[in-house]
Amino acid sequence: MRKAIQLRVTLWVEGEDEPAHDFAKSTIQAVHDVIRLGRWRHPRLKFTIKDIVEDEDSEANAGEG
Numbered sequence: 001m002r003k004a005i006q007l008r009v010t011l012w013v014e015g016e017d018e019p020a021h022d023f024a025k026s027t028i029q030a031v032h033d034v035i036r037l038g039r040w041r042h043p044r045l046k047f048t049i050k051d052i053v054e055d056e057d058s059e060a061n062a063g064e065g
Contacts, residue, residue: 024054028052028054032049035047
């Protein structure tokens with residue numbers, strides 16, 4: 001039986017970066033890479049990244065989670 005589920009994930013990512021560098025762009029790419037490379041552990045599941053965008057309200061949530 002084929003099943004599907006949509007999950008909502010909040011992911012807080014921290015790291016060092018140059019001041020003028022686009023941290024959101026490089027971090028979004030890194031998340032794509034982590035999911036793509038980690039799929040080998042669960043080959044029976046198909047992962048599709050539909051959208052990853054920066055949470056513009058993330059400063060308000062900095063101390064949570």
